[in-house]
Amino acid sequence: MINHVERKCVVFQKEAIRELDVVIVGAGFGGIAALRRMTKDLGLDAIVIDKAPGIGGTWYWNRYPGALSDTQSFMYQLPFEEELYHATNWTMRYVTGPEIRQYLEDAVDMWQLRSKFELETELRSATFDEDSQTWLLETDRGRLRSRFLITALGLLSRLNIPSFPGIENFKGRVAHTADWPEGLDVAGKRVAVIGNGSTGVQFLTEAAKSVKHLTSFQRTAQYSIPAGNRAWTPEEMGEFKARCQERWEEFRRVKLGFGIDEEYERGTFSVSAEEREAIFEAAWQKGGNYTFINETFCDVYENRDANDEAANFIRRKIAQTVKDPETARKLTPSEVFARRPITDSGYFEIFNQPNVTLVATGENPIKEFTEQGIVTEDGTFHELDVLVLATGFDAVDGSYRGLNIVGRRGESLNEHWSEGPRSHLGMTVSGFPNMFMILGPNGPFVNNPPAIGIQAQWISQTIATVMNTPGASIELSPETEAAWLQRCLDALEGSLFLETGSWIFGSNIPGKRKPRTANFFVAGLDQFIETAETEIAQGYPGYQIHVPATA
Incomplete structure (x- = not known):
C-alpha cells in the first residue's frame, strides 16, 4: 500500500467517495494479471470492477456451445506464475470455455484475491482530476477515487449487432x-x-x-x-x-x-x-x-x-x-x-x-x-x-468507445481517438496520466496470455517509479505516441493483412476504419518486449513525470 496516502472516504458533492490506490476495470485474464501484480509486487490497495456477475471477462460472456480456445492449452495460461502453471492440468490440446473460466477462478483463489473483486459494478465515467492528480470514477454503485487506473477491457468485449431491418x-x-x-x-x-x-x-x-x-x-x-x-x-x-x-x-x-x-x-x-x-x-x-x-x-x-x-x-x-x-x-x-x-x-x-x-x-x-x-x-x-x-465484436478500441474517459484539459478518449486509436505499446495514451491499458490498441498481435503477462509486469514496474512520491504522475508524450503509431503502420507495410475486410482493422463496423488505423503491432513479440524493456532501462525518455513542487 502507498504509505503516504491516508485511507478515508471524502465528501464530494455530498456523496462519499471511496479512495484507493488502483482501480482495475475488467475481470478477465488482463484484470486478474494486473491485480496480481499490484498486490503481490507493489502491495497496493487495488480492486477490480466488472459489470458481469462473475469472473472471466470475455470468457464469462461467451458461453455458446462449442466455445474453445484456438491456442494450445500449454500456452493459453498466464506466464511467470509457476505454481499456478503446475496446478493446472489441462489434458487436451485446446481448452473449452468452462475450463478456462474455472482456471481463472482457481487463479483468483490461489492468490487469495476474491475479496478484491467488485462484480456487477459498471463504470460510467472516469475523469482525471488535475488538481489532485487522481482519477475520479463514477460507477452504478457509487464513486471511487484512485491514483492509478488500469483498463483491462479485452480485445473482444463490445458486441457487434448489425442492423437487420425487420x-x-x-x-x-x-x-x-x-x-x-x-x-x-x-x-x-x-x-x-x-x-x-x-x-x-x-x-x-x-x-x-x-x-x-x-x-x-x-x-x-x-x-x-x-x-x-x-x-x-x-x-x-x-x-x-x-x-x-x-x-x-x-x-x-x-x-x-x-x-x-x-x-x-x-x-x-x-x-x-x-x-x-x-x-x-x-x-x-x-x-x-x-x-x-x-x-x-x-x-x-x-x-x-x-x-x-x-x-x-x-x-x-x-x-x-x-x-x-x-x-x-x-x-x-x-x-x-x-x-x-x-x-x-x-x-x-x-x-x-x-x-x-x-x-x-x-x-x-x-x-x-x-x-x-x-x-x-x-x-x-x-x-x-x-x-x-455470430456477428462478432466492435473490437479493440471498440471496447472503450462506450465509456466516458476524460483526461487532461477535458479531452475525452473518444476525442483523442477521433482519427483512429493510438497509444504506446497498447498500454498508455498521451494526455491520460497514470492510466494504463492491457491489450489496448497498438499492442502486439500475438498470443494474448503472454502479452497480458508482459504488459502487467511493465505497468507494475512503471507505477513503481512514481508511487512513493506524493501526487506524482507519469504521462506519455505526444511525440512518443505518434512515433509508435507510425512504427505500427510501418510494420504493416506490404502485409497482405491490409487487403482483407477483417475486424483486425475495424472493417466489420461500417465507417470505423480510418486511413491511419493500426490496431496492432505486427512485428513480433520479440521486438515488442525489446522496446518495452528499453523504455524502462533508459528511464522513460518517452514520458513526462510530473512531481508537485511540494513533494
Missing part, C-alpha cells in the same frame, strides 16, 4: 454468441446462424450434432484449418511442466508466443512443388491455425504468390471434403488468405449432413424476417425456432 418481426428466440442466455439449449430445434467467423464456425460445428435443422447464413467464405484437438500424452504433459520457465524466456526470441516452431527462413518457393504439398499436408494433419501458417513457410502473409499456394491448398481440401459441388463452391473463399486464421473441429464436414443448409447471402440475400423465420431473395422460407447472431 428482425423484430421474428417471434422465436434471438441470441448473440457473446451474450449466450443461461439455459438456452438448441438440441432438437431449427436454428439459423448469421455469421461464420471463428465463433460462428465453432458454434455451427457443435450445433450440427444435435439440432433438428441448421442453416448457415454466410456473408464471407472462410479459410479454416482443422484444430487437430486431442489428448496430450503423459510425456507431453510432463514436458510442458518442466519447460514452462524456458517457454516464458522464449518470448524474447519469437514472434507470436504460441509455443509453435515458427519458421523464419524457409520460403514457399525454396522447395519443389511436391515438397511444398507435403509440408502443407503435414501441417494440416497436425492441426492448428498458427501451425499451418507459421510452421510451414515464412512468407505466406507477405508474398502474394506464396499466399496463393497456401490458399489453393485449403481450397482443394474444401473440394475434397464437401460432397455437393455447389455447396463446396459457396464455401470456397476467393479473397487473399490473410484474415485472423480460423481453426475448426469438422466445420466443412457438417455441410455433408442432410440437416445442414448453407445460404451464401452475397448471392441470395435475406429478404425479410417473418414471425416464424427468414425469407431469402429466391423465395425460400427458412422456418426457425432460434436465430443465433
Whole structure:
C-alpha cells in the first residue's frame, strides 16, 4: 500500500467517495494479471470492477456451445506464475470455455484475491482530476477515487449487432454468441446462424450434432484449418511442466508466443512443388491455425504468390471434403488468405449432413424476417425456432468507445481517438496520466496470455517509479505516441493483412476504419518486449513525470 496516502472516504458533492490506490476495470485474464501484480509486487490497495456477475471477462460472456480456445492449452495460461502453471492440468490440446473460466477462478483463489473483486459494478465515467492528480470514477454503485487506473477491457468485449431491418418481426428466440442466455439449449430445434467467423464456425460445428435443422447464413467464405484437438500424452504433459520457465524466456526470441516452431527462413518457393504439398499436408494433419501458417513457410502473409499456394491448398481440401459441388463452391473463399486464421473441429464436414443448409447471402440475400423465420431473395422460407447472431465484436478500441474517459484539459478518449486509436505499446495514451491499458490498441498481435503477462509486469514496474512520491504522475508524450503509431503502420507495410475486410482493422463496423488505423503491432513479440524493456532501462525518455513542487 502507498504509505503516504491516508485511507478515508471524502465528501464530494455530498456523496462519499471511496479512495484507493488502483482501480482495475475488467475481470478477465488482463484484470486478474494486473491485480496480481499490484498486490503481490507493489502491495497496493487495488480492486477490480466488472459489470458481469462473475469472473472471466470475455470468457464469462461467451458461453455458446462449442466455445474453445484456438491456442494450445500449454500456452493459453498466464506466464511467470509457476505454481499456478503446475496446478493446472489441462489434458487436451485446446481448452473449452468452462475450463478456462474455472482456471481463472482457481487463479483468483490461489492468490487469495476474491475479496478484491467488485462484480456487477459498471463504470460510467472516469475523469482525471488535475488538481489532485487522481482519477475520479463514477460507477452504478457509487464513486471511487484512485491514483492509478488500469483498463483491462479485452480485445473482444463490445458486441457487434448489425442492423437487420425487420428482425423484430421474428417471434422465436434471438441470441448473440457473446451474450449466450443461461439455459438456452438448441438440441432438437431449427436454428439459423448469421455469421461464420471463428465463433460462428465453432458454434455451427457443435450445433450440427444435435439440432433438428441448421442453416448457415454466410456473408464471407472462410479459410479454416482443422484444430487437430486431442489428448496430450503423459510425456507431453510432463514436458510442458518442466519447460514452462524456458517457454516464458522464449518470448524474447519469437514472434507470436504460441509455443509453435515458427519458421523464419524457409520460403514457399525454396522447395519443389511436391515438397511444398507435403509440408502443407503435414501441417494440416497436425492441426492448428498458427501451425499451418507459421510452421510451414515464412512468407505466406507477405508474398502474394506464396499466399496463393497456401490458399489453393485449403481450397482443394474444401473440394475434397464437401460432397455437393455447389455447396463446396459457396464455401470456397476467393479473397487473399490473410484474415485472423480460423481453426475448426469438422466445420466443412457438417455441410455433408442432410440437416445442414448453407445460404451464401452475397448471392441470395435475406429478404425479410417473418414471425416464424427468414425469407431469402429466391423465395425460400427458412422456418426457425432460434436465430443465433455470430456477428462478432466492435473490437479493440471498440471496447472503450462506450465509456466516458476524460483526461487532461477535458479531452475525452473518444476525442483523442477521433482519427483512429493510438497509444504506446497498447498500454498508455498521451494526455491520460497514470492510466494504463492491457491489450489496448497498438499492442502486439500475438498470443494474448503472454502479452497480458508482459504488459502487467511493465505497468507494475512503471507505477513503481512514481508511487512513493506524493501526487506524482507519469504521462506519455505526444511525440512518443505518434512515433509508435507510425512504427505500427510501418510494420504493416506490404502485409497482405491490409487487403482483407477483417475486424483486425475495424472493417466489420461500417465507417470505423480510418486511413491511419493500426490496431496492432505486427512485428513480433520479440521486438515488442525489446522496446518495452528499453523504455524502462533508459528511464522513460518517452514520458513526462510530473512531481508537485511540494513533494
